[in-house]
Amino acid sequence: xxxxxxxxxxxxSGAQTLEVLKGIDCTINKxxxxxxxxxxxxxxxxxxxxxxxxxxFDGGSYHLDGNDMGGLGEKQAARYRSEFLGFxxxxxxxxxxxxxxxxxxxxxxxxxxxxxxxxxxxxxxxxKVGIADWAEHLPNQMSGGQKQRVAIARAxxxxxxxxxxxxxxxxxxxVTSDEVMGLLKEINREGITIVVVTHENEIAAQCDRIIRxxxxxxxxxxxxxxx
Amino acid sequence: MNKRQxxxxxxxxxxxxLELVQVLVQRPLRTALSGLGVGWGLFxxxxxxxxxxxxxxxxxxxxxxxxxxxxxxxxxxxxxxYKGFQRGRPIELTIGDVEYLAANSQTLDAVAPxxxxxxxxxxxxxxxxxxxxxxxxxxxxxxxxKIEARPLRSGRHINDRDIEENRKIAVIGERVREILxxxxxxPIGGSVRINGVNFTxxxxxxxxxxxxxxxxxxxxxxIPFTAFNQAFHRGDDVGWLCLLFNESxxxxxxxxxxxxxxxxxxxxHPDDDxxxxxxxxxxxxxxxxxxxxxxxGVSFVFGGLALLAGIIGIMNIMLITVRERTNELGVxxxxxxxxxxxxxxxxxxxxxxxxxxxxxGAILGVASIEAIDALLESMPxxxxxxxxxxxxxIEIVVQSLAIMIAMGAIAGVLPAFRAVSIRPVEAIRTE
Ligand SMILES: Nc1ncnc2c1ncn2[C@@H]1O[C@H](COP(=O)(O)OP(=O)(O)OP(=O)(O)O)[C@@H](O)[C@H]1O
Ligand SMILES: [Mg+2]
Numbered sequence: 001x002x003x004x005x006x007x008x009x010x011x012x013s014g015a016q017t018l019e020v021l022k023g024i025d026c027t028i029n030k031x032x033x034x035x036x037x038x039x040x041x042x043x044x045x046x047x048x049x050x051x052x053x054x055x056x057f058d059g060g061s062y063h064l065d066g067n068d069m070g071g072l073g074e075k076q077a078a079r080y081r082s083e084f085l086g087f088x089x090x091x092x093x094x095x096x097x098x099x100x101x102x103x104x105x106x107x108x109x110x111x112x113x114x115x116x117x118x119x120x121x122x123x124x125x126x127x128k129v130g131i132a133d134w135a136e137h138l139p140n141q142m143s144g145g146q147k148q149r150v151a152i153a154r155a156x157x158x159x160x161x162x163x164x165x166x167x168x169x170x171x172x173x174x175v176t177s178d179e180v181m182g183l184l185k186e187i188n189r190e191g192i193t194i195v196v197v198t199h200e201n202e203i204a205a206q207c208d209r210i211i212r213x214x215x216x217x218x219x220x221x222x223x224x225x226x227x
Numbered sequence: 228m229n230k231r232q233x234x235x236x237x238x239x240x241x242x243x244x245l246e247l248v249q250v251l252v253q254r255p256l257r258t259a260l261s262g263l264g265v266g267w268g269l270f271x272x273x274x275x276x277x278x279x280x281x282x283x284x285x286x287x288x289x290x291x292x293x294x295x296x297x298x299x300x301x302x303x304x305x306x307x308x309y310k311g312f313q314r315g316r317p318i319e320l321t322i323g324d325v326e327y328l329a330a331n332s333q334t335l336d337a338v339a340p341x342x343x344x345x346x347x348x349x350x351x352x353x354x355x356x357x358x359x360x361x362x363x364x365x366x367x368x369x370x371x372x373k374i375e376a377r378p379l380r381s382g383r384h385i386n387d388r389d390i391e392e393n394r395k396i397a398v399i400g401e402r403v404r405e406i407l408x409x410x411x412x413x414p415i416g417g418s419v420r421i422n423g424v425n426f427t428x429x430x431x432x433x434x435x436x437x438x439x440x441x442x443x444x445x446x447x448x449x450i451p452f453t454a455f456n457q458a459f460h461r462g463d464d465v466g467w468l469c470l471l472f473n474e475s476x477x478x479x480x481x482x483x484x485x486x487x488x489x490x491x492x493x494x495x496h497p498d499d500d501x502x503x504x505x506x507x508x509x510x511x512x513x514x515x516x517x518x519x520x521x522x523x524g525v526s527f528v529f530g531g532l533a534l535l536a537g538i539i540g541i542m543n544i545m546l547i548t549v550r551e552r553t554n555e556l557g558v559x560x561x562x563x564x565x566x567x568x569x570x571x572x573x574x575x576x577x578x579x580x581x582x583x584x585x586x587x588g589a590i591l592g593v594a595s596i597e598a599i600d601a602l603l604e605s606m607p608x609x610x611x612x613x614x615x616x617x618x619x620x621i622e623i624v625v626q627s628l629a630i631m632i633a634m635g636a637i638a639g640v641l642p643a644f645r646a647v648s649i650r651p652v653e654a655i656r657t658e
Binding site (some may be wrong): 049078083089093095097 | 562
């Protein structure tokens with residue numbers, strides 16, 4: 001599903017060039033649930049953003065479901081994001097003035113789906129993540145766990161092939177974290193590939209595989225083994 | 228899995244509109260504040276243009292009944308000694324001089340001498356039975372009507388036979404009729420006594436002017452010039468001249484010709500500028516037009532500045548909004564919004580703001596102008612001076628709205644491009 005060869009990425013800060021990704025090779029298969037770990041600043045979020053087409057990369061190649069993601073224009077990137085990818089963030093990133101239902105439905109708006117159909121779908125996915133009762137609530141009326149469920153419903157609604165989650169449980173207590181992780185695992189069982197960036201071993205341990213980043217490289221290229 | 232691929236496009240539909248409204252409604256205060264500038268700008272434009280129009284209408288109406296190619300001339304005293312005459316000699320015109328002028332001029336279409344008796348708010352000089360009034364009485368020729376049009380309400384105007392036969396007839400203003408006759412009386416054929424001399428009423432006239440000017444017209448009585456001079460012992464004297472010159476001639480050259488003819492006949496120094504006074508409508512018009520284009524220019528500049536300030540205000544607010552919503556815009560990008568969609572969203576918000584508040588400003592502006600108009604209308608006694616019928620044409624409103632929409636679009640460009648210049652990843656990172 002995801003194929004990376006020699007992905008490089010550096011940031012320019014003033015006169016200094018900071019090499020964050022120094023050649024990443026890895027393959028993530030369809031239906032896998034993969035964890036990315038590594039110390040703070042090791043480039044986990046950077047890698048995930050590259051995977052999510054939210055950021056471009058300086059060198060190497062990236063194939064998503066067989067499509068070359070090199071040198072995409074913004075418009076094409078938006079299209080791939082819309083059709084292939086779903087995002088879950090540590091800080092939820094819900095839109096504050098929209099209800100849970102409207103937040104979950106937003107990706108379909110950009111696909112030109114009718115309002116009625118959007119609402120139907122959104123309610124379906126809110127039900128699936130177990131917070132249909134909160135459909136009409138605004139984000140600031142919900143707990144972190146509830147917000148992350150809305151975000152997961154939003155990531156699911158466009159029927160993506162890959163869900164990219166950057167520390168989805170980072171802002172949640174352990175019980176809620178387990179619930180959210182349970183939800184992701186359930187989604188993964190339905191065949192959606194999931195990549196989770198995490199600091200927590202308990203979370204990583206629930207994944208099929210762990211990719212460890214260190215100094216911009218994958219630490220255990222040979223040992224990309226199943227846990 | 229590509230089932231929705233063909234549907235990825237943005238339609239300017241009701242849905243998109245609701246999306247815009249939702250964004251604007253979430254920050255009502257900011258929306259109102261930023262809209263205020265544009266609303267104020269449009270309000271100002273409409274008020275200033277309306278007022279300028281009111282002023283122009285007022286002044287034009289003051290001159291409205293006068294033929295544009297007409298000239299008024301009166302005598303003064305000489306300022307130069309000439310042919311044995313001392314300077315300071317008072318000049319008098321007679322019918323003979325007027326006939327000479329008419330015979331020798333190349334530029335004049337009509338010459339109408341006038342004499343006057345009584346003045347505005349003078350003492351009572353006209354009676355009919357026990358009814359009396361103070362009216363201005365003019366002795367004049369039929370040609371007078373070519374210079375100042377006067378609508379006939381009943382009967383007839385003075386004609387050439389009246390002049391030739393020194394007929395003691397009178398054409399009276401409507402107010403004169405009201406004062407001297409009861410409402411069910413027919414004034415035609417009635418007799419009025421002017422300074423002790425009886426005249427028969429043959430007609431009643433109205434006025435094309437308004438306010439105080441109209442009042443002045445309506446309280447006047449017109450009698451044949453010849454009968455006037457005979458009845459009031461004026462001999463051949465002429466008070467002043469109303470002249471109509473050929474439209475192909477400029478007012479200045481017509482005046483020059485008339486002066487030189489009269490100067491040579493009356494032995495006045497050719498360079499004596501004081502012997503006659505004159506006034507031409509055309510000159511007055513030219514001057515007024517100049518003043519008006521200036522006023523118009525100034526009002527456009529001020530209205531334009533107000534509008535510009537409003538637009539800059541909106542642009543500023545939108546720039547702030549974009550910065551504040553960096554995260555939201557990033558999220559929208561992550562969820563599949565293309566740069567085009569984001570641009571249209573920000574442009575849409577800016578335009579919606581501009582048009583919404585611009586319309587409010589325009590409506591308030593038009594309403595205020597209408598209110599002032601109605602106020603002036605409801606007080607006919609109070610002459611609005613030279614301010615009449617302040618008005619804004621639909622074209623002005625439509626033009627202002629068009630300008631506003633164009634400027635709104637311009638104001639939206641910078642924020643919109645600022646919004647898409649933020650890469651989605653940076654947007655999401657801002658936390
Ligand atoms: N826009 C940027 N400009 C400059 N440097 C950046 C930028 N984004 C990230 N970096 C740097 O790149 C490195 C990797 O950042 P990244 O966010 O990928 O780390 P991370 O592994 O996700 O860390 P954490 O666990 O703290 O989230 C860090 O040193 C960071 O300072
Ligand atoms: Mg990170």
